[in-house]
Amino acid sequence: MKRIKLTVAYDGTDYCGWQIQPNGITVEEVLNRNLSELTGEEITVTGASRTDSGVHAQGNVAVFDSDTTIPPERIAYAVNRKLPEDIVVIRSEEVPGDWHPRYQETEKTYEYHILNREMPDPVRRRDTYFVSYPLDLEAMRRAAAYLKGEHDFKSFCNAHTDVQDTVRTIYDLDIIRSGDLVTVRIRGNGFLYNMVRIIVGTLVRVGRGFYSPGQVKEILEAKERTSAGVTAPPQGLVLVKIDYPGTGT
Amino acid sequence: MKRIKLTVAYDGTDYCGWQIQPNGITVEEVLNRNLSELTGEEITVTGASRTDSGVHAQGNVAVFDSDTTIPPERIAYAVNRKLPEDIVVIRSEEVPGDWHPRYQETEKTYEYHILNREMPDPVRRRDTYFVSYPLDLEAMRRAAAYLKGEHDFKSFCNAHTDVQDTVRTIYDLDIIRSGDLVTVRIRGNGFLYNMVRIIVGTLVRVGRGFYSPGQVKEILEAKERTSAGVTAPPQGLVLVKIDYPGTGT
Numbered sequence: 016m017k018r019i020k021l022t023v024a025y026d027g028t029d030y031c032g033w034q035i036q037p038n039g040i041t042v043e044e045v046l047n048r049n050l051s052e053l054t055g056e057e058i059t060v061t062g063a064s065r066t067d068s069g070v071h072a073q074g075n076v077a078v079f080d081s082d083t084t085i086p087p088e089r090i091a092y093a094v095n096r097k098l099p100e101d102i103v104v105i106r107s108e109e110v111p112g113d114w115h116p117r118y119q120e121t122e123k124t125y126e127y128h129i130l131n132r133e134m135p136d137p138v139r140r141r142d143t144y145f146v147s148y149p150l151d152l153e154a155m156r157r158a159a160a161y162l163k164g165e166h167d168f169k170s171f172c173n174a175h176t177d178v179q180d181t182v183r184t185i186y187d188l189d190i191i192r193s194g195d196l197v198t199v200r201i202r203g204n205g206f207l208y209n210m211v212r213i214i215v216g217t218l219v220r221v222g223r224g225f226y227s228p229g230q231v232k233e234i235l236e237a238k239e240r241t242s243a244g245v246t247a248p249p250q251g252l253v254l255v256k257i258d259y260p261g262t263g264t
Numbered sequence: 265m266k267r268i269k270l271t272v273a274y275d276g277t278d279y280c281g282w283q284i285q286p287n288g289i290t291v292e293e294v295l296n297r298n299l300s301e302l303t304g305e306e307i308t309v310t311g312a313s314r315t316d317s318g319v320h321a322q323g324n325v326a327v328f329d330s331d332t333t334i335p336p337e338r339i340a341y342a343v344n345r346k347l348p349e350d351i352v353v354i355r356s357e358e359v360p361g362d363w364h365p366r367y368q369e370t371e372k373t374y375e376y377h378i379l380n381r382e383m384p385d386p387v388r389r390r391d392t393y394f395v396s397y398p399l400d401l402e403a404m405r406r407a408a409a410y411l412k413g414e415h416d417f418k419s420f421c422n423a424h425t426d427v428q429d430t431v432r433t434i435y436d437l438d439i440i441r442s443g444d445l446v447t448v449r450i451r452g453n454g455f456l457y458n459m460v461r462i463i464v465g466t467l468v469r470v471g472r473g474f475y476s477p478g479q480v481k482e483i484l485e486a487k488e489r490t491s492a493g494v495t496a497p498p499q500g501l502v503l504v505k506i507d508y509p510g511t512g513t
Contacts, residue, residue: 135273136352
């Protein structure tokens with residue numbers, strides 16, 4: 016029996032998120048079905064991050080246990096031949112039998128893509144949030160500075176969650192413009208439910224001039240979801256990668 | 265009666281190209297239907313470029329004549345509220361009644377996007393050509409240099425066409441890498457049927473080492489379609505813009 020770690024990319028547009036649920040097709044169930052067909056075993060993957068409906072990934076992580084004779088690093092190529100083209104296993108490798116994608120120290124990197132110009136771009140409608148108003152990126156960067164470091168992010172957590180500990184650490188929060196594309200890149204030790212999308216929704220309100228950068232400090236200190244901006248839409252968000260600094264994987 | 269010029273962007277994935285045809289839905293017919301509904305007239309647009317099935321546009325051009333009282337520059341916003349989200353009119357403006365999008369001097373700019381890395385990216389599958397082999401960009405640039413200027417591009421024209429004059433001028437042909445995305449940007453006074461895609465298919469063969477850069481000069485001189493490389497797939501191609509240097513529009 017081997018434990019196999021998968022690095023998984025997907026276009027989340029046509030999925031009801033990662034986690035199996037009764038009302039729609041999910042990335043997890045498509046992986047389970049295709050890995051089961053490939054190995055002839057009943058495979059159940061354990062994922063690192065339960066991305067929401069419409070959210071994309073370049074590097075989500077999952078593990079499963081199998082007796083397959085396919086060499087671990089070939090599993091990616093073998094299952095990609097079966098998977099639909101909106102899910103790709105980027106990498107497969109053997110990890111120790113007790114390696115778990117969630118119960119250890121992690122660093123997650125997300126990007127949120129905003130298309131900031133006067134008219135929408137139909138080719139980018141599935142992976143960007145279209146904002147036609149001018150954005151003051153300097154104001155957004157000053158606001159973002161208040162969010163870096165260790166804080167209680169209760170104001171930036173969807174209220175429909177039962178998580179108790181809302182303290183997280185943001186290591187980097189950069190806002191980069193390239194032509195009409197504005198990328199918010201954020202790296203932290205973990206993120207609450209909808210946290211990146213609420214941060215982006217709030218920063219966009221700063222960029223439009225509705226909040227001053229200093230108000231973001233007040234929002235953070237309020238520890239109340241209703242004080243922050245709206246949740247930015249899912250299609251702009253991509254889970255770029257998950258690092259495991261403790262294990263070097 | 266006014267003549268209105270439209271600048272049109274679309275995601276070509278789900279269309280059988282620009283031009284109306286019996287076997288599938290096209291961008292032209294969707295524009296005609298929605299402009300007719302908007303104005304209450306029977307509108308027939310005349311397009312500048314008949315892009316192929318699956319090819320995208322940031323700035324194709326079309327004109328139509330109308331008695332509508334909607335101000336010319338507002339037509340874009342009004343019709344965008346009706347159009348499906350994969351077609352967007354970027355701009356609308358009045359032009360002289362004899363202004364024609366094809367029968368005058370034009371400069372067209374295309375980009376072709378190649379995703380060049382080991383594994384596909386599901387989010388970019390609709391607007392890039394995935395090439396997993398390493399590409400020698402310097403060799404591709406040396407080959408591209410032979411194609412710049414005025415030449416008979418018969419070798420780079422789909423044989424299923426009855427066009428007589430196959431002489432065209434390429435003003436610029438640049439190959440730029442940004443991370444794992446390779447962009448071939450090409451500007452010319454006109455392009456033959458499939459010409460950009462055959463050029464890209466040939467340059468990719470140079471980049472993989474199957475042709476030397478000098479062979480591209482021989483292919484050009486052969487004036488025979490079978491001498492060039494395969495036609496690169498449509499989804500990597502986007503018509504960026506059409507300029508009309510004679511009229512300043």
